[in-house]
Amino acid sequence: MSIVQATSAAMTGDLEELPSRYLVGIDLGTTNSAVTFLDTHKPDAAIETFLVPQVIAPGQIEARTTLPSFHYQAASGEFATDALKLPWSKSDESNLVGIFARDHGTSVPGRMINSAKSWLSHSGVDRTAALLPWHGTADVDKLSPVEVSSRYLKHVRAAWNYAHKNEPLEKQDIVLTLPASFDEIARELTVEAAKQAGLKRVVLIEEPQAAFYDWLAKHSDSWQQQVEPGQTILVCDIGGGTSDFTLIRARAGEENLVQFHRVAVGEHLILGGDNLDLALAHYLEQKLSPKEKLPADRWSILVRRCRQIKETFLGPEAPASQTVSLPALGSKLIGGALQCEVTLAEVHQVLAEGFLPECGLNETPQTRTSGFQEFGLPYAPDAAITRWLAYFLRTHHEVIEPEHRHASGAVRPDLVLLNGGFFESPVLKQRLLDVLTGWFASQDPGWKPILLENQHLDLAVARGAAYYGQVRRGTGVKITANLARTYYIGVGGGDSPEAMCLLPATTEPGQEIDLNQTFQLRVSEPVEFPLFVSSTRLIDPPGQLVPIDPQQIKSLPPIRTVLRARRRAEAETIPVHLHARLTEIGTIELWCAEVGTDRTWRLQFDIRSATQTDVAAHQSAKEAEGMLDESQWNGAETLLEETFAANAPRKPQPLMKDLDAALEMPRDAWPTSLLRRMWEQLMDLETGRTKGPTHESRWLNLAGYCLRPGYGLALDDWRVSETWKLLQGKVVHNDDNCRNQSLILWRRIAGGLNRGQQLALAEPLLVATRAMHKRMNSGGGGGNASTTFTPQQAIEAWRLLGSLELLGAQEKTEIGRMLVDLLGKKKLEPARGAMAWAIGRLGTRVPVYGPLNTLVPKEIAGQWLEGIYRQKTSDRADLLAVMQMARRTDDRYRDLPEKVRTEAAQWLQSKQAPEHWIRIVREGGQLDEEEQSQIFGESLPTGLVLMR
Template sequence: MVQASSVAQPGLEEELPSRYIVGIDLGTTNSAVTFLDTRQEGTVIETFLIPQVVAPGQVEARPTLPSFHYQTAQNEFPPNSLKLPWSKGEESNTVGVFARDHGTSVPGRMINSAKSWLSHSGVDRTAALLPWHGSADVEKLSPFEVSSRYLKHVRAAWNARYKQEPLEKQDIVLTLPASFDEIARELTVEAAKQAGLKRVVLIEEPQAAFYDWLAKHAETWQDKVSPGQTILVCDIGGGTSDFTLIRARAGDEDLVQFHRVAVGEHLILGGDNLDLALAHYLEGKLSPKDKLPADRWSVLVRRCRQIKEIFLGPDAPESQSISLPAVGSKLIGGALQCEVTRDEVHQVLVEGFLPENGLDETPEMRSSGFQEFGLPYAPDAAISKWLAYFLRTHHEVIEEESRHPSGAVRPDLVLFNGGFFESPVLKQRLLDVLSSWFQKEDPAWKPTLLENAHLDLAVARGAAYYGQVRRGTGVKITANLARTYYIGVGADDSGEAEAMCLLPATTEPGQEIDLQHSFQLRVSEPVEFPLFVSSTRLIDTPGQLVPIDPQQIKALPPIRTVLRARRRSEAETIPVHLHAKLTEIGTIELWCGETDSDRTWRLQFDIRSATQTDVAAHESARESEGMLDESLWNEAAELLNETFGDNASRKPQPLIKDLEASLEMKRDAWPTSLLRRMWEHLMDLESGRSKSPTHESRWLNLTGYCLRPGYGLALDDWRVSETWKLLQGKVLHNDDNCRNQSLILWRRIAGGLNRGQQLAIAEPLLLATRVMHKRMTSGGGGTSTATFTPQQAIEAWRLLGSLELLGAQEKTEIGRMLVDLLGKKKLEPARGAMGWTIGRLGTRVPVYGPLNTLVPKEIVTKWLATFQQQKTTDLADQLAVMQLARKTGDRYRDLTESTRTEAAQWLEGEKAPEHLVRIVREGGQLDEEEQSQIFGESLPTGLTLVR
């Protein structure tokens, strides 16, 4: 689909067309800009040469802008040596050629692959987390901000040259992978907007590449393409692999018309992966016994990019010596060296990424999780397997009479695009593998390869051409939706969740669809609309119910909102129908209309999962827990009313036992749906906690228990927010137990608090801990500053350990103080809580927090040594040691092999469970009991932590 998203301001449509049409390829490895001057006759697409720093004091204009960002260290370069012609002051960072070349030797200050991060659903894409493993003094930037900075550089460069025609006044076509999800598309648009570029539409990169081919062959393309043929576009760049199918069909007056009929799944798999694979191989030769330290590893990865280009290029040598320079104090004799041959490189890269697999082979689909560079790379590196899977799963998009008997799409023409195909070796191998799949029926068959001589500029050129097509000149690729969209509608008779087709892949721009189904909807209270998407089920029809098969249907961030009536009133249930539209510019609109009136509400995609780090990873079977018998609930509600209501008659102490008896199940077995319903009722009865300290203590305890762990069920973020607004961390009674129960409540629901809320909770606890630490380690601190007793410290420290959104600096300070206090006799009652907290603070695998807030492993190694030196230990120490030394497979997180071995031996000496030892030595997942220990108590039924 020409998935265009307009960011134009109101009234823009009435403006006159701009003089220039500008195409911008915001690439993973390189960015490029092209343009058309509409005042010139004919279609002349020009390349905008982008001025950039190529060396200190040297600025040159180049055809591409390498997508690398470098932040300088203090006094690293002479004043103004990185200044650009349009700069008004000293530059502390640079993008482009010098950022790439110099950053290779100082990787801790360089950001690359920002585009891949922008599509990473596992992190907050607007959070400052890059460079992923940056130097301590580097200002972290978000993938969103880095993308915007590249565009700001382009804008400034353009405006310096075309002062009378500034870029923000031109029509801009910005490219992005066809497989980008809706959130990544929206964030790309927002990055352009932040850069001051508002006249922007988006186009998929494979389509742009084909538009470039059409532009280059404007007079002859009809001689090369016939109706009924299928064009496969393989666009493999530095970060992604994108597959697209375009059908040539007969149009009016026997003219060929192009229809984009399918796009592949989003695959973070490209040239960067080749560099990593070769680096892993050479690491084994350079350092056979141990993994390289992170700084040397980064240098090796950058070196492997050069090695790859040499050995996969024309006239590759038979072998080459690879040297990795020494670092640190061992500058003499510390260098590493090995020999690498052409055959070795081909085995690792060609056979590894383009194996000669069969058409029926399926790539490994297991979740890859976080990898060494933090990115969720495709779980299977075999690009040829992904291509085979793509051609098989999209067989039905081809007209029945044209389908190949192999059960897969057989492309007639192939267009290669992206830096991956700069290598003639890789290009020929993929062509050979593709040909082999269909030669059983026709041994002489080969697809026609469409020429693409400018792989680095094709996408930007095609974007500019498409801008002209939008003005009515040129050949247009017609496109329906690239995917089918669904809305979740609950479970069928078997208890399996289902989805209803909302917008099928046959939807055309401008088309509106009304689902002929009525839904019951609650207004004036939060509701959730589960959304799903499929790039393989392309023939489902509107209203069709289908099972949610994770292999075919992927969940999108749901729409979560409160549908407000014109007048605020009590929540009510009304009958509604859903209305969907694919706009002319390619955006999706969803509307919810009341069946018997003209009341309607516009629904928008919720991108909070991309812009909040408190959306935690979990697996849950909560939907299949079933609903509690209503009569049992009524009895439980009455018990709560009698305890906290206006006419309360029950004492609060035995409430839990009374609820267990009424519900006929122990509280550990209460289903999540019941817990959240009980939370809602407790919130209605909140005023009842003022009756006495005992009432408040019981209310806080039960409320936190019902909402733990702060996530796991739809709208838990709203529930936590409502709890925060009501309580604000304050208690009504000056009672130690009430204060402790307040701390326990926030610990239990910490996973649903945002970073600002966690900081607000942490500040007073951190202040009190500083005072206690000073008193107990140096005898100072005075008596005027508030602190807490050892008993109060237990819950305060456990709460601090649960606040995983605190930064590494805050976690390091808390952990350092607790490590200093370990073994103090006066704190013996808090010994277990201290060990538990240090383990949570320094863990290598957080429960719900992002990886960019982890405490550095060098500091964690010191904490670990303290545990091993203690004369007496606690069972919590064993759990802490496991968390600190746990193996993840990520060299940036893992402690050294020798340190982990010592930790495992210490655990064995302390008679720790065998599974804890194995997790330290080999890695692996925690069992249910261990998860509960790390969380601090039992998790709700059906909820499993996945990290």
Template structure:
């Protein structure tokens, strides 16, 4: 038992200690009144709407947000006792139940979206398939509304002790990454809770068990045992291992020693699987319309809960409203049996597997919400992989009996809504038993009893709040992940920063000195491992991508007071694990007093304007210095002071110096060319030809604007140097500037892209007005300029949907115009990029609606003389993703496939439309607009 108060407590304690479970499906609040002696943990009854103007208190707040259409709810029908004005939306029971009957107006699973790296998690993207008049929210904003409701409910009851002044412990999945943790804290701050302490849900569940068995918990566990907390909630699956140890005074201690990888796999997936099973029965293999699907998903959730209960009815009838479509044939009702449901859910998610089974790497079929669900639906397969990966963790003080597999857990504790079903609990017990039991040595794990699973996490969080005040039993929670920082070497190597047994507040100083570059942009690669928990700080290892996962790197420039200072500084690294489980890193000068604090570069995963650095570009290597000197001389001869070489000789000179075709130039060389060109920027002023060649090579060297360390800084420098600062008014300079922006568009922020687009959109509007009115085409831009304007606009994936819709609509009108045949390929290419089902670099929330893509497809299919560009634009718009709300309707897909076959499209093209998949190298180049640097692959490809 650890009764030491946390070192962060310096203020006077509040009267109440509060635990909040911000759940995927349900949220709850529990609390302790510290003025009561041995005060119990109580549950806040949360007032909420269950129907218009009907307010009832409930123990949980369903994590659903609903915005009704205008006129649906009578005036005052959404008002709560604490509201001063009529709200436009609601959360809780009514949001869950009413929202399920109206398509595109309900936000659910916001917690899962918080850890979705494929979107801008601070952007307004939910509901994912929103109706046109719905106010979209970000995952952070939606989460904050649930917390704000809990805060308002608390403050209405405890008027003199507002929640924001209490000690609040907020729960999150153990496997949440640093970004998701930070966003959870942001959601709390937006809800008016500026100070919260975070605790991982499996730990909270275990604290709830300790609290329930406060009188005799020491009799129920034995030092040396390994406790497996198996937590399957509405949106995530978490595995945690806790080692039972004997501490001072012969008291039992708990030590969290391992945490599983993040898995978006939970009750939502159960609902999806059952809904897809029923959909196949309703449609005989087809797809329901979105409104019917939303209703079926709600029915599947209810059916799941009913059929996994004990007792459960033998069968139920499921009915869907008809829509006049033939999609559901002659029947809108089905009979579903208990055995059928259990076959889908129990065998589908908890099948009997062997301990050596590994999760499937193939893509999950569950993409209905646009979320990156776990590739494999089998929770038991992930459990097997987790136990074997941590087979030998924390065995330093444990003497196992001969022949016992160290992967074996002794005790199981279930948590999460999925395990409200005793049937699923028993299946997991049976599977774990089968892994470690033999006829000669029968064995089965002890199962700790933990009732009220829907409240356990909130109760445990409140208990932990008391533990932080020195009352109760503390779980010593080590990091359970080892962190590394990479450095330049061959092969790539990394130094262990923090070991897996590090605990919150622990600081590690690495004795190994390092040389750091100051006053210039640098990148520090970061890696994390949940399996290499025995590595020690300061040790150097080759980067093992099987066991070491790359994180968004630290990108920074280590500034000094003397701006002119350049070069290397000898430093030592100091790393510390914060209380909320994030890493802080300092570089301290060895022979001085200066130090630099480094921050995780979480920008690339919380903003659309910065893309995480993930590529194999560095692996291509670097040219030798003698070769580079020859390249430098070629550039000096054209752009340097007193240069005499003509710009037309530039590319030939570089190709000769490198002795390789420019398509084979490594990305590292290209970025070095960019740096040299920027240093020689004054040389572009010599003539319009010089400027055109300088702009052309600058964009070629920096394309696609991301993919290598500190590319975001390079793009920013290019913007400052070129935007609005052309040296010559020649058409060639203007055209090359358009090409430059298109090539590096992926490195721009959303604001920069809009600044580029606005004046160009005005030209397209003018062209549309004149072409559709029968007037002469404007002469402001040549045909070549018009082509580059359109291609640039199509490359700006971060533009708002309204602009994309307007531009696409204009292009659809212009496609049939005979006098615009010269720019038709560019129009088609731009339509393909604007309406692509899978963006090249932008987050998924930038994708235009499927019905818009279908309209544009119709226009493309009407072109009398389609060419290769028409075909590829069609593929971009019709490419299958598996996300019901991004994909075009199946009837249109069938028509597109027939059209593509008439055009003799390649087999891979047909496969992209029929079943989805990745673009090959040639297709990537076509989608991007030209070839990409070696080693780079676009994120959406």
């Protein structure tokens, strides 16, 4: 969590081996990666650049100073045999990284992956899931951001080992770089990518520090004359995907020698060269196609072209103007090409004014949603890098010693180091310096920061990483770095939740913090420890209670666990103290100890569950609902025990009606907290479902109702996991009603299941649906009784399949195609509404909880619309399905063509659909609670809002 992270205890063991011959620095960049090294067997060894061999054209291999971070999967037969073969490969490569992957992929964007590093830090998706390329062609293999990053490193490893057969890369000490602002999960996943590439002797360093280390290495004989105690160095590292700000203080050490301390890092901003490309593409789109948006394939080509246009116009010898052309695609080869002129002034206006505008030092970044959401990445909500920099300097004013603070109330840097491809442009470099100078000119006329020399922006980070490897062995100048952020644990709730400081940013490696406050902790049942982090509140002392201000304190994935007592069934509340420690290798340890005893529990940061973030954020008032009067609960508890306990006399049929009476409210008004408490009681009474089919069907029905929609309340992921472990999709009694209620239960809690569990549920239903589809389309032949449904099971099975949003686009396409074929079959008329409902969920443009990368292609959704239109009759389920599939989102990769959406709106109007549905298709918008419930399939728990 700080500057250096070891991968694991196993990795630490590797580092205790004999020192390796080479110290290797790897910059795993968003746009380009670079490798440097020091040969420690050479006297006075200098940092060298490893030239990486790569395919630059079919049949042509060259070694270059950088490896472009682009991945391309060739189509079968796309190139001649051996055209893509690498020197160390025994066979032709179908997956390429580097120059040719970038250059050729520009014209075939559906097969190319770029910006994997930005996806690695995207907290809104499962970063371990195969989701790239985000809008790939149907036959391309999807990869996770971790796997893509690993493939870049695998290429580097293979190239290195080919050149150093006796000194393989996996045996060398490697320093791998990453943004200072990477969250804890992104750091762990970067290490995981290295492990997958076979590189285990790895430590991490923040890129801005690596850039400054490179400057120190280049000026080893003169830096003492350029830096003096009391000065502040600002490092601005802006690459293809991120903007990173870091402050380093020069302080007086022993004998008044300068010592460097990294004192602050900025928040994670997905804002860099990629955003410039998008901004320019949006501008040129208006000139190329003023009446309508470009289709997705042409838009992708335009974005890649804009990268070249940007580099041309922001370079040192920019032309006055240039013609931009987009080739025709498909059948419109004559007259289909688009062309426009773009001038130097236009490019400067869009990029320099758009990303580095003049602004005041007191200005705050806008928090509106960014317009740049084309590729699914959560780009910074404000594109103005200068506003983010002003905010950074202002909010970190207190890290400077009082006697050195500037009167402006912001950090005034004495020296500035600019790094990253963004600053290859002299225009952008000078613009940032001019804005920075202007902020302090009114109080200090004539003042300007000293710009530190950085001649190799593409190699500085990798060079600094290799130098840091040398520093770790005791040679060179070290930058001292404490925690970059302050960590908190949530305490209390209600209207004004607070957080207690666990580890302040001043914590040093090896330091242990004991919080003497006493907490009441429940053991032998699930508990959640909310965690928070701040990169602006850096001086809160341990134990300090602070309000949770979203502008200053961000939430982290919580620790969710069950702390076991000595006896498994022993549930108790005990007093504990919390202890936290920053280890020597930079990781955080957290544990709690019972007051007055020797019982302790280690709290593990659950990286795995933190990456499983497919479930979309939602809004809910459920935590504030409180609980019912205990006497009311006692009545409900008694009813459940009298129904499902061993030898209980009560029949299960009237249970729901009796619960309504005992709780003095109808079931659709039961608060979420009550529902989850009932679920816990049902789990304790689970053996009661074995008493007979009627008991089991009632138990399944009520358990699913109480846990719906499978998420929304703290620890719901644990509840769903426990339900799955207990039931695994199976029933005790071979009874139609039990099987139907099982299907209903899994549909209700589908949002809390992981992809593997959803696939396990879908497989037998797919087998039966295929059999029914074959039989219906062959005049009654095909299929057998053991692989088909009863009519009622078909209804519930298809509704469940429609709810499994983590299924891949290929599985959804097959299911939807079969249901569209079956939609008009007379024998299936009773299931018609369920089929239409499922088609709508499968083809939706806005999923309820699933990730966007699992949506079926918009072309497929358009075909399903035609299938619904062809039906002789229609009902409300058809209208709902059409609205979901034709809904406008303003994402060109999801939205159906405007002509198709217009036809859908007209069809809905002709069927007297609700006006709001028609407006959502024409203009976009949000669904109300009743509409959400219809899409979900039944009423939602009180206060829960699911939709994006």
